[in-house]
Amino acid sequence: MPRGALYSSIMNALTPTPSPPMIDPFGRRISYLRVSVTDRCDFRCVYCMAEDMTFLPKAEVLTLEELDRLCSAFVGLGVKKLRLTGGEPLVRKGIMQLIRNLSRHLQTGALDELTLTTNGSQLGKYARELADCGVKRINVSVDSLDPEKFTRITRWGKLEPVLDGIAAAKAAGIRVKLNTVALKGVNDDEFYRLVEWCGENGHDITFIEVMPMGDIGGENRVDQFFPISLLRSHLAKRWTLKDSSHYSGGPARYVTVEETGQRVGFITPLTHNFCEACNRVRLTCTGTLYMCLGQDDAADLRAPLRQSESDELLLAAIREAIRRKPKGHDFIIDRDHQGPAVERHMSVTGG
Ligand code: SAM
Ligand code: SF4
Numbered sequence: 132m133p134r135g136a137l138y139s140s141i142m143n144a145l146t147p148t149p150s151p152p153m154i155d156p157f158g159r160r161i162s163y164l165r166v167s168v169t170d171r172c173d174f175r176c177v178y179c180m181a182e183d184m185t186f187l188p189k190a191e192v193l194t195l196e197e198l199d200r201l202c203s204a205f206v207g208l209g210v211k212k213l214r215l216t217g218g219e220p221l222v223r224k225g226i227m228q229l230i231r232n233l234s235r236h237l238q239t240g241a242l243d244e245l246t247l248t249t250n251g252s253q254l255g256k257y258a259r260e261l262a263d264c265g266v267k268r269i270n271v272s273v274d275s276l277d278p279e280k281f282t283r284i285t286r287w288g289k290l291e292p293v294l295d296g297i298a299a300a301k302a303a304g305i306r307v308k309l310n311t312v313a314l315k316g317v318n319d320d321e322f323y324r325l326v327e328w329c330g331e332n333g334h335d336i337t338f339i340e341v342m343p344m345g346d347i348g349g350e351n352r353v354d355q356f357f358p359i360s361l362l363r364s365h366l367a368k369r370w371t372l373k374d375s376s377h378y379s380g381g382p383a384r385y386v387t388v389e390e391t392g393q394r395v396g397f398i399t400p401l402t403h404n405f406c407e408a409c410n411r412v413r414l415t416c417t418g419t420l421y422m423c424l425g426q427d428d429a430a431d432l433r434a435p436l437r438q439s440e441s442d443e444l445l446l447a448a449i450r451e452a453i454r455r456k457p458k459g460h461d462f463i464i465d466r467d468h469q470g471p472a473v474e475r476h477m478s479v480t481g482g
Contacts, residue, residue: 150446152209155422155456163411164210168198168226169218170416170479174250175286176274178312178341178355179477181348182286192416195229197436201418204442206236208449211243218416221253227260234264248272248310252288254296262303270337271297272310275318276328284317301333308396309336313357322362323369330391337383337396338362342425345476359399366395382409400425406459412452415479420452425460 153161169192175182193201202213213233220226236242245264251271261269273293275281281290300307311318311325318325322338329336341355363386366372371389378385383396413421418433430452435444 150208153450153453155453157407157456157458159407159409159456160209161410161412161453161456162210163212163214164202164205164414165214165216165411166198166202166414167217167416167479168215168220168229169223170476171222172217172219172250173222173252174219174288176272176288176312177284177286178314178347178352179345181346183348184476187417193418193433193436195225195232197418197433198229198416199232200442201414201432201436201445202233203236204445204449205414206241207442208446212246213242213244214246214248216248219250219252220247221249221257227257227264230261230264230266234266237265244268246270250285250288251293251296255292255299258296258299258303258305261300262305266305268306268308269300270308270310271300272312273297273325274311274314275321276324277321280318280321284314297332297334307334309334310339311336312339312341313359313362314341314355315357317355319357319362319365322366326366326370326388326391326393326395329395330388330393333393335385335394335396337398339398340400342400342477345479347476359397363397400460409456409459412456420449422452422456423460426457428455428457430455 155161171186172180175184202210206213213236215226215230217223223229230245230247233242233245237245245266246268247261247266248270249272251273254269254271271293273281273290274284276290278290281293282288297307309325309329313319313322325336338359340357340359341352343352363372370391372386372395373389375385375387375394377387377394382400383398385394385396387394409423413424414432415421418431418436420430420432422428422430430448432445432448432452435448438444
């Protein structure tokens with residue numbers, strides 16, 4: 132068989148047959164899947180994890196082949212955007228093979244975007260290969276540009292390799308957006324500087340409010356909480372912020388900074404302003420599907436995945452789960468609610 136024909140026949144075999152799209156009970160079309168490919172991480176950010184974490188035994192975690200099969204089933208059900216996250220996605224062994232395999236859905240046009248959220252520690256090593264796999268944009272989490280403070284926040288992280296990784300991604304033609312969690316008394320003196328640095332380097336940035344997810348050891352989320360409304364008015368004293376029509380399909384609301392031309396996004400998960408347009412579901416590395424970041428209801432997809440080589444049971448389980456997608460979340464942080472609103476850490480569902 133000629134090489135071209137062989138390639139197309141392999142592609143066809145690996146491409147899911149399209150079926151009717153997933154529509155939830157509130158009429159929202161599910162087109163975005165976020166997959167936490169590992170719960171492990173080389174950092175221990177103070178708002179995300181306790182320092183002494185117990186991770187899942189390896190046997191419970193889906194293999195790379197199983198992750199591929201699950202993601203591909205979702206692509207067949209109309210998912211157009213796939214985000215790999217974690218834990219830290221780039222510390223999972225063999226991750227580049229998974230990304231390379233998934234990129235076949237970009238080539239067939241079944242998928243519009245394959246992207247990642249990463250802490251950037253391994254980005255220097257993988258940036259070129261990611262670009263080669265068709266990754267065009269990534270989110271990199273940076274909460275401080277001060278090396279000492281960066282290490283204080285991440286406990287185990289170092290700023291320099293992360294900044295080098297961001298530069299490598301940019302050089303490889305990947306657009307980088309920073310994710311910054313706003314932390315009272317920790318990085319609230321750096322908001323101007325972060326926006327300025329992004330302007331100088333051609334990056335957008337999104338500021339995120341702390342969400343009450345998982346036990347984080349001795350840390351207190353009421354103490355960490357910095358309201359995004361205050362952050363926005365704070366930035367407006369220094370920068371000219373113009374409302375932007377940019378809409379990522381997600382919870383962020385954007386402005387353009389007139390002086391730099393870059394976008395600044397704000398995510399306020401404690402408000403409900405994004406639930407009605409929510410188009411996403413989240414898959415953990417054990418194959419549990421969460422239909423809402425802020426609710427505990429979940430569906431096990433690992434059992435139907437492992438029960439049969441055909442995808443019939445799996446597809447039925449996914450459709451059944453989508454029928455249970457709730458209207459919105461119930462996050463709340465105040466002095467009367469100091470425990471986590473949901474027990475799992477953000478690293479389980481990847482944010
Ligand atoms: N390790 C990768 C990273 O840090 O980008 C991907 C996973 S991390 C869980 C995804 C995003 O969630 C990061 O931007 C992180 O800052 C954010 N995050 C983690 N825990 C959070 C929390 N409790 N509240 C708000 N954002 C959180
Ligand atoms: Fe790791 Fe990301 Fe959580 Fe930080 S936010 S501990 S980098 S998973």
